[in-house]
Amino acid sequence: MSHLMDCKHNTELLSQSQDRPLTWRERMAMRMHLMMCKGCRNFEKQLAIIRKAAQELTRKL
Template identity: 60%
Template sequence: MMNCKQATELMSQELDRPLAWRERMALRLHNLMCRGCHQYRKQLAFLRMALRSRAGGD
């Protein structure tokens, strides 16, 4: 089971590279049980979306 540090590191790496399926699984499992990381991930997803729409890309 990964800890919060590993989870947040994976979440930021996820912005730069596709995660392996076992990384995604471990992260998802952690987020199911960890409220803090769950919220953090939601914020990251929101930020990424905001950045992408500002870039005006496809």
């Protein structure tokens, strides 16, 4: 649980969840952290926006 309040580590998990399936343990740790951290919840939403924008851009060029 040492990582529980570690946003830096948590953003790595959030980012990697776009590249690989996270383990059950990682997902739990991530969810726990997100419940307590507004900054990381915003970061999670923003990652999704960035991915959507990247996909949109190739259509828009």
